[in-house]
Amino acid sequence: MNIGDVLTPEMVITALWVMTFGCIPPLLIIPLFFKKMRGRMEQIKDKDSSWNSIMMDALFLGMISAFVGYVLAPKVVEGEEPYISLLAILVLVSSAVLIMVFGILMKKFKWDWLKNYALPLSMISAMALAILFASLGVR
Structure with a gap:
């Protein structure tokens, strides 16, 4: 099974447009x-x-x-x-595990520089794992 069997050009283009338009509002709202x-x-x-921590916890x-x-909704x-997507569940769990591993590395080795990179690295790694899992036939 190739990646082209899983993703069509229309799917990739749609994802790119959604990501592009998703990046525009913060560029306007923040300034x-x-x-x-x-x-x-x-x-x-x-x-x-105490309201600050309550609001942040509620947001999270x-x-x-x-x-x-x-992730758990049937596709x-x-x-x-x-069907319930095992692929989505695996990607969610792998991303959570990766962010925990980065947290442990930051505490154990005092890698403060990793704070700014932990979330992006876990997301990119989870995306790469999603491609790997999909190419292995996980659905």
């Missing part, structure tokens, strides 16, 4: 609205410091819930039975 948003966050933090749980829901392909 235009970040100062105001930061000021409001600081006001809330100054009133009660919301993001994880959205990803887990998407529907025309003309086939719905």
Whole structure:
């Protein structure tokens, strides 16, 4: 099985456009609205410091819930039975394992330089593993 058997040119082009358009809003929002948003966050933090951790925890749980829901939702392909994607589950788990490994490396060897690279490296590695798993026939 080749990568071309799994991905069509239309799928790749669609992914590229989605990623491109996904990068544009932060480029506009941050310069235009970040100062105001930061000021409001600081006001809330100054009133009660526990709200800051509550908001960050809620944001994190919301993001994880959205990803887990998407990963575990049955996939529907025309003309086939719905299935739960083992590929998506493997990629999610491998990304989580990689970020934990990077965290352990940072603590054990005091690699502070890895802080800024741990998330991108785990994401890129998980994407590479997704390609590997898909080429092995995992669906």
